[in-house]
Every structure is written in C-alpha cells, then in structure tokens.
Amino acid sequence: MKMTTLYGIFLIVVIVVGGVGFYAGTAFAPEKIVEKEVKPPRTIKLGTTMSVTGKYSPSVERWTALTKEFVKMVNERGGIYVAEYKTRLPIEIVVYDDKSVPETSAEMIERLITVDKVDFLVGPDWSPIGFAASVPAEKNKVPIVMANVLSLDIYKRGYKWIFGTPIPCAERWEEYYFPMIMAQTPKPKTIAFMTEDLLYCQDVRKFSKLFAEQYGLTIVADEVFPSGIKDATAMLVKIKPLNPDIVHICAYEEATIVIARQMKELDINPKDFHSIMGTGKAYEGLGKLGEYLGGTTQWIPGSPQLVPYIDYAELLKRADCDVFKYTWTTSRMSSYLIMLQAIENAGTLDRAKVRDVLATMTFNTPIGHVKFKDDGLARNPAFPGQWIKGKFVVVGPEAAATGKLVYPRPTWAQIEKG
Secondary structure (H helix, E strand, O other), rough: OOOOHHHHHHHHHHHHHOOEEEEEOOOOOOOOOOOOOOOOOEEEEEEEEOOOOOHHHHHHHHHHHHHHHHHHHHHOOOEEEOOOEEEEEEEEEEEEEOOOOOHHHHHHHHHHOOOOOEEEEEEEOOHHHHHHHHHHHOOOOEEEEEOOOOOOOHOOOOOOOOOEEOOOOOHHHHOOOOHHHHHHOOOOOOOEEEEEEEEEHHHHHHHHHHHHHHHHOOOEEEEEEEOOOOOOOHHHHHHHHHOEEEEEEOOOHHHHHHHHHHHHHOOOOOOOEEEEEOHHHEEEHHHHHHHHEEEEOOOOOOOOOOOOOOOHHHHHHHOOOOOHHHHOOHHHHHHHHHHHHHHHHHHOOOOHHHHHHHHEEEEEEEOOOEEEEOOOOOOOOOEEEEOOEEEEOOOOOOOOOOOOOOOOOOOOHHHHHH
16 A cells, blocks of 8 residues: 555654654655664564544644653663663654544554554553454554553453553542542532443443442432433433532543533532543633532642653653643553563563563552553552642542642532632
8 A cells, every 4th residue: 555545544653763753644754874873773663543533632632742752751861771682772652543433443553563563552542442452452462551441341351462551440530539528518418420321431430339339428310321412401400409419420521511511501509510531621611610620630740750761740841741631641651651661671572571571560650550450450549639720639638639629619600700
C-alpha cells in the first residue's frame, strides 16, 4: 500500500529517537545521521494507538505533544540501560490514531507488530478499545501495558501478555470518596446512582454501590441510561421526589453535563453532586454550573516523586498538559514508565523475559507503587475532589487533601448567581 494511501486512512504520529523526526499526517524525510556520531546498536521501539480523533479525543488533546516530550526527556538522559547490549538505548514510540474505534485499534496493533516491528506495546485507553486491542497483542505474544482500560471482563479471559494500569481501578475508584463524604455534617443518608451503559461505568457503579451500602447509605435510585444520552428528564423526574443527599454519576463528561443542566432546570439540589468523570472538560462544559462538581484525580501536583527517567511535573509543563483538564494523563504516562522499567530490569528486549518482569515486579509511577495482580490488572485508588472557584481541590483522604469539601453544596440558583 502506498504511503499516501496510508495517510489518507490513518493519522500517523511517529516519535523518533531524540525528537529528530515527527510525523503527523504528512511525510517528512528523516534527518541524516552525521558520520562522526556513534549510532547505537538499535533503539527500543514501542507502539501504541491513541484516540486522536473520534468521541474520546477531547480527553487526549495534549497526549501527542506529551508523548513527544516524554521520548525527548528519556533520550536526553541517554535512554534506557539494557544489559544485553551493555549500553543505554534510545527509545522511540510509534503512534497510530485509533479514531476511538475498537476495530481500528486492533488493526493498528496488528500493524505495529507485523509491519512496524515494535518491540513492545503501551496504551491504548478506554475499555472498548482495550478489549479489542488486547487480542492481537495476546495472539502475537507481545507484552502490552494498557493505560485507562479497566473493565474487569478484559482481565477475566486468562490472557498472559496483557497488563493494565488504570488509575483508579473499578474496585477502588471511590475508596476514598465514601469515607470522606460520610464524615460530613449533616451526615448524608441517601444516594441516587445514574450510570451510563458502558463497560467501565457499570463496573465502577457495582463497587460504588457496595461502598455506599458498607457506609450505611440508602440507595434510593439506581438508573442506567444509554450512551450518548441527550435528555435525562425521565430519570430525573423519578429521582426528584426522592430528594437524595448525594447524586452519583458514573458516566463520561457529555452525559454529566446533560444531567447537571437538567438537574438545574428541575431544581434538584443534592448536598453533593459527584461524577466519576467530573473532569476539567466537564467543568468547562458546564460553565458557572460546574462549580462544586465533584470528581476524581490520579495525581496531585507537589506529591512525592517516585518517577524514574523523567521529572513528571516538568514533562507536564513542557507539553502544556493540565492533569485536571486531561484527567487520564497519568495512567497513560504510567504505561510508558512501567514498560521501560520492565525492560531495564529484564536487561533484555526478549519479550518473554520482559513479560515475566511485568508479572512480578513492583513499579514506580507518578501515583505511587504499582504491582499487577495475577489477572494482569493493577488495582490503585485515586483522590476525590471538588471544583471550587475554577480549581480542582483534593478533598480526601485527609493526608492528601489540598482543601475542604464544600458541603452541603449551594443550590443551582445560588451557584448561577455566583
């Protein structure tokens, strides 16, 4: 297939050693290596797909720049030491746009393995994408550290070559939220769940309901709605007379925005309004109504650095990436960091040996230590927070909090007045 045809079908980003070349939809000739330079025996070639376009793209707008800067920073320090070669090897990452389509991601993963000849795979994100992408990785026995892929069904298939570092995982997503909210005065008594009919949303709902019951909350509503919902009125009309103390949304930003606006129209005013995707994108989409929206963050700026190879805060700064706006950034970067640590500790580019390290080692990441369970899934919690005066304030647990939860939250009318 001609390259011009490929560019017409796929947006291709290739991040090359040392940041020398950068391809994004148009072909550029690679810069020639000066004869006096010593060429390393090879590079460490990683491959990934990223939702540069399509429905998931708003969450990844800065990730192309972030990946480019990541490669540059790792290579500025000389790359990764690989004992097999008795030297440090520079890295490169080949990125294809999966267009937010699972089948496209699977095709691109197959291409990365068979055509681009990558050594290992990192990413992709989102459970539907990961479900499809993990199949060619497992079939070809290429280790893959997926990022924001948390649906439990993906890890129940007995695969041996797939690993996932979603932060948080479904089981622990709200581990810090419920004890924090139950410490408020007056103590909440009731909760209403509203869940988008997606794999990961359903998983988070399942464990959030268990937490709610464990802490003594009465579940007065448990509504599931189709993805892409434009009108939540029918559900909200049922919830309004129940007057829940907490409205808990398991849904993407678009659904969160729809529900919040219609809650305002129907004058439904819970003491706490919390969305698992209460991100900067949701806050921006709601405008004034985004104030006091609850959400979750993976990483707190200023937290102790456990990160090898790079300065994480500096990486975010260089790429102009706000982790509160692009909430799932830290999981994506952790997938890169974990794979590089596995390679260095294995001391080889042998896939089976790197896979064995992934299965047994404890890794350092921006969110702390990560260790994969037998099913390949890492299980780490995240931090609950609230948008207050345009900033995301971490409100739990106490040791990590950067501020205090506003509870009970103001009414929609009060928020709108400012």
